[in-house]
Amino acid sequence: MSQTAAETAPTAAVLIIGDEILSGRTRDINLHTLARFLAPLGIDLMEARVVGDRQDQIVAALNALRAAHDYVFTTGGIGPTHDDITADAVGAAFGVAVREHPEALALLERRYAPGEFNAARRRMARVPQGGLLIANPVSDAPGFQVENVFVMAGVPKIMEAMLDDVAPRLRTGAPVHSRTLRVSGVGEGAVADILRAAAEARPHLSFGSYPFGFGAGQAAGQGSGEVGTQLVIRGRDLTEVDAAEHDLSETLRSGGVEIAVTSPH
Amino acid sequence: MSQTAAETAPTAAVLIIGDEILSGRTRDINLHTLARFLAPLGIDLMEARVVGDRQDQIVAALNALRAAHDYVFTTGGIGPTHDDITADAVGAAFGVAVREHPEALALLERRYAPGEFNAARRRMARVPQGGLLIANPVSDAPGFQVENVFVMAGVPKIMEAMLDDVAPRLRTGAPVHSRTLRVSGVGEGAVADILRAAAEARPHLSFGSYPFGFGAGQAAGQGSGEVGTQLVIRGRDLTEVDAAEHDLSETLRSGGVEIAVTSPH
Known part of the structure; x- marks a missing residue:
């Protein structure tokens, strides 16, 4: 029985995105949070990678990981500033366009007072075509899922909160x-x-x-x-x-x- | 001037080895320590990976990283127990045999009382052919360097202490x-x-x-x-x-x- 369970256990990888981790400015905690999230679900976390805010790096890592594992979880790079390039990188990895998601746009329009919803904040509504939103109960700006890739915030409180919306979408295995x-x-x-x-x-x-x-x-x-x-x-x-x-x-x-x-x- | 400095800055990658990180049992701190060690040396940390205690994973990651970067720093898997397979994996990655290093053997023989230096502890003297030892001032069992790869302990105190012996071997760049x-x-x-x-x-x-x-x-x-x-x-x-x-x-x-x-x- 344990053999069967082991054979069918889903596998996963984590991709941490952000110059601040590699420069030593910030100590990552999201990998540990994700490892502890996946273990009781019986999903085997097989590897993790950390890359900087560079599209070529993100695309290469994402394409390697999503081909090798049932699920990939990314953190970081989905904010409103110019260094937040994860949505475009995920679009490039999947070869799809990145567009404003109507539901994400509506969420953000509700959040900000008139005049505060500027072009930068509007960027947070951009999602690769076919992407499903991941709810952000902390600050509204959503993550998104494209096929087997779950794209989440880098801020630990927000990333952790997003997992509530991610969990029901995952096939689970027998816990270890x-x-x-x-x-x-x-x-x-x-x-x-x-x-x-x-x-x-x-x-x-x-x-x-x-x-x-x-x-x-x-x-x-x-x-x-x-x-x-x-x-x-x-x-x-x-x-x-x-x-x-x-x-x-x-x-x-x-x-x-x-x-x-x-x-x- | 900054352009020249940037062009010649050495690049590095980190490879964290250990099931305990991926299972969520242990929160890694070595990546952060290494990032903060490399930054003032002007060595650009470009990426990091975390893999489990599996030779195929370690070899694949190591060969990708050592080809792409000036330096690779690994942590974990050099202790005396059966799950410590880093020396063999590094040997396999470089295609060289793993042998008892005379100097490492002498260090360990001095450390242990007669009868305590058993076969398991003797494993810690095994180093891929051509490897140079990295001093361990905490518990003697050395790390080792093979070409551009520095293999260090997973225990944070020991890993950090080994960096004193690693630093003088590195080509530095202009600091960021x-x-x-x-x-x-x-x-x-x-x-x-x-x-x-x-x-x-x-x-x-x-x-x-x-x-x-x-x-x-x-x-x-x-x-x-x-x-x-x-x-x-x-x-x-x-x-x-x-x-x-x-x-x-x-x-x-x-x-x-x-x-x-x-x-x-």
């Missing part, structure tokens, strides 16, 4: 379950063999290992109690994930490794 | 200067025309616009004093950047727009 075993004072290298054997015994699951506690001046594997390892088991078959957690816990404990916390994330 | 004008209570759409005119007048500079203050329940353009726009001017010619800041400030003030803060970032 995860369990975390937190072992304190034990470096990754000390449990690597046990983890490898666990992974080889259950090829349908994925097993990850993440050190923690690298504070100032601290080093791995020194057994200070401040450093340790998180072992993560992930898979679509909940019964198998739970069995793997049980088996791995037993093996670790019988090897003298103390498990501080187990948690579902 | 930036100025930010913060205008409160003014939406992007209200200053879009002024910004576009400024950008058209100085094609060697880049002009960006970023709204701020989208807190809970707040919306753009409502003039609450809590929302506004940051206008960012960037370029390699400091004299031109300063002149553009002066001109844009004057135009905004003469149009009745109050500039709350100007800052170099």
Whole structure:
């Protein structure tokens, strides 16, 4: 059953658009928000890219990603200023014209007082032909969907709010379950063999290992109690994930490794 | 002069490797750290990608990025556990064997007590043929450089510490200067025309616009004093950047727009 679920799980990619991320001015949070949005829907986020405000870059990345995945989610570049070029880039990627969308125009006309709805703001009504609007409950200016591509705002509050309108349009898969075993004072290298054997015994699951506690001046594997390892088991078959957690816990404990916390994330 | 500097500026890409980023378990910070590391060196970060712990994905991304840019910086996947496959993937991308590096082996042997230096930890000495080590002052296990690719740890503290050893190996460019004008209570759409005119007048500079203050329940353009726009001017010619800041400030003030803060970032 887990194999079937895994085989049919939709895949997705994220495309973050904006010079401000690459220049170091802004730290992106939208990728993380999207990853956490997709996981419980059972949609596998396979890759992400970050590009600047350049049409050639956006078009190339978008065409690669939309051909390879069921869904692509973009953020950034749909505002009113000259550096907001995402609508034109998406139109170019799909080879369609970009036009004022009547419904988007009506939304924006309602929003602004007479005289305030200038040409720049009117740009936010431009959508590639065939595009469906994505509602923006924060500031009205909509995102849009063209085929399997969802084009959203870069402002995190707005991007996140747009997901409410995106979610019902997505085909979902079986969610991936995860369990975390937190072992304190034990470096990754000390449990690597046990983890490898666990992974080889259950090829349908994925097993990850993440050190923690690298504070100032601290080093791995020194057994200070401040450093340790998180072992993560992930898979679509909940019964198998739970069995793997049980088996791995037993093996670790019988090897003298103390498990501080187990948690579902 | 700015043209020459721009033409010769080295370009770079970042490749973030790790299932934990795509699953939403971990929020990446390494991209932001690298962006802020590269900017003052005058190296243009052009794109970034995030891929999972899969060799085919890592190889494809790495080969695309290393052909397109002067430098590629990778993070993640160089630890002792079975899911750390970056060294093998880099070897495969370059078509070279991966071997134990004598100096890396010596470093690790010194680090661990007798009996603790097991086969898993020994994996961290494996480096693609021809690779140069990158020092890890936090936990010894080194990163490595193969041609124009710098392979670093995923743990943020360690990745950041490795940059001290990477920096002297890089060809630098003229740094990009930036100025930010913060205008409160003014939406992007209200200053879009002024910004576009400024950008058209100085094609060697880049002009960006970023709204701020989208807190809970707040919306753009409502003039609450809590929302506004940051206008960012960037370029390699400091004299031109300063002149553009002066001109844009004057135009905004003469149009009745109050500039709350100007800052170099």
